Amino acid sequence: MSKFKVDDSLDLRGVLCPINFVKTKLKLEEMEPGDHLEVLLDEGDPIANVPRSVKEEGHMILKVDREGEHAYRIIIKKS
Amino acid sequence: MSLPKTIDLAAMKTGGLIKQREKDLFAIRLRVPVGRMGADHLRKIGELAKKYGNGMLHFTVRQGIEIQGVPFADIQTARDELEAAGLRIGACGPRFRVVTACPGAAVCPNGLVDAGALGLEADERFYGQPEGLELPHKFKVTFAGCTSCCPKPQENDVGFHGQVEPVLFEDECNGCGICEVTCKEGAIIMGDDDLPVRNEAKCIYCGDCINSCPTDAWKVKRTGLAAFAGGRWGRHPELGQKLADFVEPEKAMDIIAGVLKFYKDEGKRGERLGVTINRVGLTELKRRVL
CATH class of the missing domain: 3.30.70.3340 (Alpha-Beta Plaits)
Incomplete structure (x- = not known):
C-alpha cells in the first residue's frame, strides 16, 4: 500500500479518455490545495494521458502503483 | 477544342x-x-x-x-x-512536390520539433523544379514533429521526425514510477532504490518519460531529427531507410539537398529514389550526404 494519505478517491477504470481526465479535473477543483486524490486508471492510454494532463494543470503526481493486472493507482497532490 | x-x-x-x-x-x-x-x-x-x-x-x-x-x-x-489572391498552383509530374507536415511543436502537445516551420522552409527552397534539378521522378518530403510519425516520414522519399534524448537528474526524482508505466517501449524500469533506469537499446527517443515526469527530473539532453530516405507508396510500397539520428534541425535542408543531388546523379528516368538506393546502396548515399 501507498505511504501517502488519501483525502478522496476516484475509480476511473473502464472510463475512456478524455472523460477520465475531465472527471479527475472536476474532482480536484472541489478539493483544497495540498489535498491528496487517489485515482484508479486503466493501463494503456489512460495511465499515459491522465497523469500527464494533470501535471500540465500544475498538480503533482506523488506515486504510481499497480492495481491488479490491468490498472494503476496514482496519488495526486492538488497544487 | x-x-x-x-x-x-x-x-x-x-x-x-x-x-x-x-x-x-x-x-x-x-x-x-x-x-x-x-x-x-x-x-x-x-x-x-x-x-x-x-x-x-x-x-x-x-x-x-x-x-x-x-x-x-x-x-x-x-x-x-x-x-x-496570393494562392499558388501545385505541382505534378517528376518534380519536388509540396512538402507536408503535421502541426508540430508549435501546436501539438506531443511535438518535439517545429515540423510546420521546417516544412515551410523546405518547400520554399526546393519546391517544383529548381534550375539544374531535373529529377527522374516525383520527390516527396515530409516533417513529423515526434516519433508518432503522423505524416508518415518513412513513406516519403525523404522524411524526418522529431526525437529527444532524455537524461535523469536523480536528485529531482520523487520515485513515483510514472515513467516506467508510461514508457510504451518497456525501456524504463524502476530500480530497488526507487530510481528509474533507462535501457538505451530499447529507447526510441519519444520523450514520453520527460512529458510525464511530475517533478521534471527527466530532462532534455538533446533534440533533433531522425532522417529517412527512399520511402514510397504506390504499386510497390517500400519504407524509407534510416539515414541518421539526431540531425540538427538547421541541417535538415542540407540533407534534402544532398539526397536530391544523389538522386539527380544516380537515378534512372522514371525510378523513385528508393529504387536508386537499392541499386547504388544506402552506404554510398550516406557517404555522399552525411
Whole structure:
C-alpha cells in the first residue's frame, strides 16, 4: 500500500479518455490545495494521458502503483 | 477544342492542371505547403470553385486542395485570379512536390520539433523544379514533429521526425514510477532504490518519460531529427531507410539537398529514389550526404 494519505478517491477504470481526465479535473477543483486524490486508471492510454494532463494543470503526481493486472493507482497532490 | 489566346503554355508545364474524365474539364491543384492555410484563402478558394468550377473541392493526400470541374477555356482566368489572391498552383509530374507536415511543436502537445516551420522552409527552397534539378521522378518530403510519425516520414522519399534524448537528474526524482508505466517501449524500469533506469537499446527517443515526469527530473539532453530516405507508396510500397539520428534541425535542408543531388546523379528516368538506393546502396548515399 501507498505511504501517502488519501483525502478522496476516484475509480476511473473502464472510463475512456478524455472523460477520465475531465472527471479527475472536476474532482480536484472541489478539493483544497495540498489535498491528496487517489485515482484508479486503466493501463494503456489512460495511465499515459491522465497523469500527464494533470501535471500540465500544475498538480503533482506523488506515486504510481499497480492495481491488479490491468490498472494503476496514482496519488495526486492538488497544487 | 480551341486554345484561348491568353493561355500561358509555359505555366501549364509546371503542373497543377489535371485533366478530368469529362471532356474539356480540368482540376486545378493548389499548392498548400504543410497543409496550413488562412481562413480568408479558404473562403476565396470556395468562391472561385463556384465561379469557375462545379463547386466541388478535393482534399488531396498531400494536404492540398483541388478545384474540380474547371473548363479548359477558363483555366487561365481562374489561375490569374487565384494568384492575384496570393494562392499558388501545385505541382505534378517528376518534380519536388509540396512538402507536408503535421502541426508540430508549435501546436501539438506531443511535438518535439517545429515540423510546420521546417516544412515551410523546405518547400520554399526546393519546391517544383529548381534550375539544374531535373529529377527522374516525383520527390516527396515530409516533417513529423515526434516519433508518432503522423505524416508518415518513412513513406516519403525523404522524411524526418522529431526525437529527444532524455537524461535523469536523480536528485529531482520523487520515485513515483510514472515513467516506467508510461514508457510504451518497456525501456524504463524502476530500480530497488526507487530510481528509474533507462535501457538505451530499447529507447526510441519519444520523450514520453520527460512529458510525464511530475517533478521534471527527466530532462532534455538533446533534440533533433531522425532522417529517412527512399520511402514510397504506390504499386510497390517500400519504407524509407534510416539515414541518421539526431540531425540538427538547421541541417535538415542540407540533407534534402544532398539526397536530391544523389538522386539527380544516380537515378534512372522514371525510378523513385528508393529504387536508386537499392541499386547504388544506402552506404554510398550516406557517404555522399552525411
